[in-house]
Amino acid sequence: MQIKDLFSKKKYATIPSGSASAPERPKRDIPEGLMNKCSKCGNIQYSKELDKNLKVCSSCGHHYRLSAWERIGMTLDDGRLHEYDADMVSIDPLEFPGYAGKLKQQYEKNPNLNEAVVTGEGMIGGFPIVVCVMSFDFFSGSMGSVVGEKITRAIETAHAKQLPLLIFSTSGGARMQESILSLMQMAKTSAALSKFQGAGGLFISVFTDPTMGGVSASFASLGDYNLAEPGALVGFAGRIVIEQTIRQKLPDNFQTAEFNMQHGQLDMVVHRKDMKHTLTKLLDMHIVREDLSHAE
Numbered sequence: 001m002q003i004k005d006l007f008s009k010k011k012y013a014t015i016p017s018g019s020a021s022a023p024e025r026p027k028r029d030i031p032e033g034l035m036n037k038c039s040k041c042g043n044i045q046y047s048k049e050l051d052k053n054l055k056v057c058s059s060c061g062h063h064y065r066l067s068a069w070e071r072i073g074m075t076l077d078d079g080r081l082h083e084y085d086a087d088m089v090s091i092d093p094l095e096f097p098g099y100a101g102k103l104k105q106q107y108e109k110n111p112n113l114n115e116a117v118v119t120g121e122g123m124i125g126g127f128p129i130v131v132c133v134m135s136f137d138f139f140s141g142s143m144g145s146v147v148g149e150k151i152t153r154a155i156e157t158a159h160a161k162q163l164p165l166l167i168f169s170t171s172g173g174a175r176m177q178e179s180i181l182s183l184m185q186m187a188k189t190s191a192a193l194s195k196f197q198g199a200g201g202l203f204i205s206v207f208t209d210p211t212m213g214g215v216s217a218s219f220a221s222l223g224d225y226n227l228a229e230p231g232a233l234v235g236f237a238g239r240i241v242i243e244q245t246i247r248q249k250l251p252d253n254f255q256t257a258e259f260n261m262q263h264g265q266l267d268m269v270v271h272r273k274d275m276k277h278t279l280t281k282l283l284d285m286h287i288v289r290e291d292l293s294h295a296e
Ligand SMILES: [Zn+2]
Pocket: 038, 039, 040, 041, 042, 043, 057, 058, 059, 060, 061, 062
């Protein structure tokens, strides 16, 4: 007899099926927000440790989603932003059923945000820059009139001040409650970028998880450099829609940053810990230092 046979057939315990008959165990009292469980690998990490690690899972490298202000804190020198158009808020131009109520919920959920994008001016690695940072927390980062208008104004300010432009995107797509007014933001932002880039302006676009629909199909894909965070979902239509349309199974890594990089849609996939350094290097390559010394 082998040792493993000693254990194979013997029943040591019976676990009653159904939770109703299972003995109640005292639940461990973990204060909310103290621990985080990685959605990719299940690794449990202290929130403080996770924050120190720039919200990247220490076990599998999964990049957690960031709010706009978290990203600004990590990216800009001293985390400082001179914000543009902070008080611009959406109205309900089409009186779309339920929209006003949903907007109200978003304000309550996000006390630091008035819309799905924060725009302004700051410094990265000592270089002055105009930045737009989207937040998935607010209405799934959807682009309505205000998101489009704030981004367009930021592009125009970068143009007028001859500053480089950086946009961190994350979005579920156009905001359907604003219908065509939302879709026209794609053309508006793209037209402003075309003028800016035509005049020699530098635009660095960073895709973060997820960037889909009208945002990926407009300004986010128009960078002179298109970067992405590892694992970020980047695409237009969702996987299921495409599979049903073309009647083919798509690869597991379809629409990830790495897949898009392999297929020539991105220039670089950059780990969050290297993002600021990479941005600084790109700015250093493009900004003429004489211009800076005049500015100082
Ligand atoms: Zn993980």
